[in-house]
Amino acid sequence: DVKVTQSSRYLVKRTGEKVFLECVQDMDHENMFWYRQDPGLGLRLIYFSYDVKMKEKGDIPEGYSVSREKKERFSLILESASTNQTSMYLCASRTGGRTYEQYFGPGTRLTVT
Amino acid sequence: LAKTTQPISMDSYEGQEVNITCSHNNIATNDYITWYQQFPSQGPRFIIQGYKTKVTNEVASLFIPADRKSSTLSLPRVSLSDTAVYYCLVGDMSQQAGTALIFGKGTTLSVSS
Numbered sequence: 001d002v003k004v005t006q007s008s009r010y011l012v013k014r015t016g017e018k019v020f021l022e023c024v025q026d027m028d029h030e031n032m033f034w035y036r037q038d039p040g041l042g043l044r045l046i047y048f049s050y051d052v053k054m055k056e057k058g059d060i061p062e063g064y065s066v067s068r069e070k071k072e073r074f075s076l077i078l079e080s081a082s083t084n085q086t087s088m089y090l091c092a093s094r095t096g097g098r099t100y101e102q103y104f105g106p107g108t109r110l111t112v113t
Numbered sequence: 114l115a116k117t118t119q120p121i122s123m124d125s126y127e128g129q130e131v132n133i134t135c136s137h138n139n140i141a142t143n144d145y146i147t148w149y150q151q152f153p154s155q156g157p158r159f160i161i162q163g164y165k166t167k168v169t170n171e172v173a174s175l176f177i178p179a180d181r182k183s184s185t186l187s188l189p190r191v192s193l194s195d196t197a198v199y200y201c202l203v204g205d206m207s208q209q210a211g212t213a214l215i216f217g218k219g220t221t222l223s224v225s226s
Contacts, residue, residue: 004156033213042218043157043200058213090156094214100147100202102214104156 003027004105006091012111019078021108023091029103030096032074034058034066036087037107043090049074050096081112117201122221131188133220135201138182143205146177146184149216151198157216160199161186188222196224 007022025032033048035058045058047066055066063085067075074093078085091105118136125131137146145164149157150172161168163175163184174187188195198219 031213035216040218043216045213045215048213056213059215092156100145100162100204100214101159102149102157104158107154107156 004091004093004103006089006105006108008108009106010109010111012113013078013081014113015082017078017081017112019081019110019112021076021078021089021091021110023074023076023093023105024072025074025093025103026072027093027095027103028071029093030071031094032068033092033094033102034064034074034076035090035092036060037090038087046076081110083112086110086112117203117217119199119201119217119220121218122223124223124225125191127192127224127226128190131191131195131222131224133186133188133199133201133222134183135186136183137201137203140181140203141205144203145205146175146181147202147204147214148173148175148186149200149202151200151219153197157198157200191222191224193224193226195222197222 004025031050034046035043037043049055049068065077089108092102094102147162148160150160151157161175165177168175176185198221200216200219
């Protein structure tokens, strides 16, 4: 059974803190993605990676960075958390072939106070 | 990636057939049409994809006219558990790397008893 797991379901951090959100997939997928979801704005792509150590900016990369040192793990880093980064963060993975089936994790609801 | 337009919301009653139409006037020759479903507090889930004519699976049917400028997701005999957000996406996933699915705001379907 395919699985994408995220390190935390809920997270509360203070403004200015460095925040790490971890995502692990067990399907040997080449592609991994980070989205954020906010009411009225839908899902927006932050960053994605198509191979180890490779990354591409999505629509809203400002204030975020990513790391992919191993194929199964993709980390999202908030260098200095701000209140406007309070959101639901969703990780996803997809195989490298011609497929549109992307598997999502359960999400991390991050609150920055 | 082609821009898509779909209704913000729809209401239905249990047992009815629901059709959600998505407009994608600038669809390219190699683009496929994909639909995702998202329940509250969960990540999106792949439902169906197609290129032209009709595709059917155990969850839904997808109708695509000859000009491919629109598509219709059909949910037969909906139940309360079909209450969710439905996303229409258009894109070409034939490339091995550097492509990402872009989600819009989706259509919120509310099913009542």
